Amino acid sequence: MKTIKSNLENISEIPDIQDLVDTRCIPINRVGVHNVRFPITILDKNNNIQHTIANWTMTVSLPANKKGTHMSRFLVLLEKFKGKLMNLSSFSEMNADMLYLLNSENGDISASFPFFLEKKAPVSNVASLMNYDVQINISTCNNKTELEIVITVPVTSLCPCSKAISEYGAHNQRSNITLSVTSNKILSLHIEDLINLVEKEASCELWSILKRPDEKYVTEYAYNNPKFVEDLVRDLAFRIDTVFPNISKYRIEAENFESIHNHSAYAVIEKTINN
Template sequence: MNEIKTKKQLPSKEERHKLFGSVEPGPRTKPEEKSKMPDLQNTKKDFLFELDAVGVQNVKHPIVVPSTLNPKEQSTIGNFYFASTISQDSKGTNMSRFTEQLNVYHANGFKVDIKTLKQFVKELQGRLKQKDAELSVEFPWFFEREAPYTGKSGMNHAEAWIKVNYHHENGYDVKVGLKGKITTLCPCSKEISEYSAHNQRGNVIIEVTLDPDYDETNIDWKEVLLEATESNASARIHPVLKRPDEKMVTEQAYENPRFVEDMVRLVSSDLYELDFVKQFHVKCVNEESIHLHDAIASITYDKRKEK
């Protein structure tokens, strides 16, 4: 038999707060107006060392990403890092200035392209009153992909990022990167096996330094880096595959076996031929299907050091 409970008579919310430790505000002796408050971070003394970087990271914020592939414009979330160096005679930075400026750009629709980010970083350097400022933003980039035989389409995505550094004397340094997924088929397995060959999902990570005169209105770096990744793979990854598509993809992979060493050399060759790429780092990580380990290979090359 269910016991009938008497309805509780709770104290007021204020009394409940007091019950759990809340107390009345104490006397207020310090100023409440910003102009009268001490600014410790702007203290000028000899603080022993210059700081390489001071700022904020893991700042998630809505952004708009333009693309030459469908969808042409997409709303997503960017993960930001903001920083600047701090001179030896400065105690620190005003952290709120980073996110304050982010909100100003958001109010106008924050389109994450290189032109906008260069402007952002230059303004940030002036706001911080330091000799430099840097920004990086990572975001998922979606693009439409059609199946090779049926034409059935779906959405693929890659991880993309932009890094911009501005120095008031040296100007800009801009790097962009992409991590895309591919299929790789093992050449050794194909060579020694009677019936088949094992394959795996590969992850290609590219980061490049852009030429100062790079014009993103004519060339979308995201599409170019994606093509360098996928066109050199055993086969591309597809969101939708019917049986005729699957036949084409698996046969293509069998006809184009790739080691991780092959992948980074082939991708690097494509990047080397791009005039707007001045330096590049390429890494391939294969999630092996018949081993517990991953296979890796990488190349770093700086075209600016060539004679």
């Protein structure tokens, strides 16, 4: 006990190199920790709890006269929020705590994780879990904080041209639609709502388990709802403009993994709205 007490008393005598003055006078936009795998507990729209693993990046700005930041404090912050039920409001709280701990005016937090939804097959009603890639980004700069949700949704797309020129059948493929939405009023949004919005604008959505009646439904539904990659992004943009007026910025990216070409078809729409 005497040795431990002595070591603790000597901590104040250990130099804190990070707090030294840097004479190069060059500010750093972002400095912190990257690629940190740490548990996260997500509270979904229906107040259900999901335990998953997030990949974290946490950074702050560093003034020109300061040598370094305190890297351990980012992990201290993660420990503080370990087990806390996280929703979009919680990320705002976490970001504010980070700026306080690191004594910084500007900072960014990014957490990417798999998000799961239970879906019932369209005919058999067999339930199964679908996973989606989700990323939450929160950024504070010049006293302005923005929260961004990025989701990647796998869907089916069927080629209108192939359907029109073929005597029977049409080529289709799996597609990834990545939607990014940003707003300072984004706390009213839910991950599930955005996933549903994307899926409804595809030729057909996907399920993890399909019985034969379900496969028939999916095949015929997609055939009756053909869409080019251009249609995917335009239809989704139109729906966003109609349903979510509080969104200040969005980006829609669609990639069709072509079944008859050795390349992907690709389209992007980006829009900033001056509210």
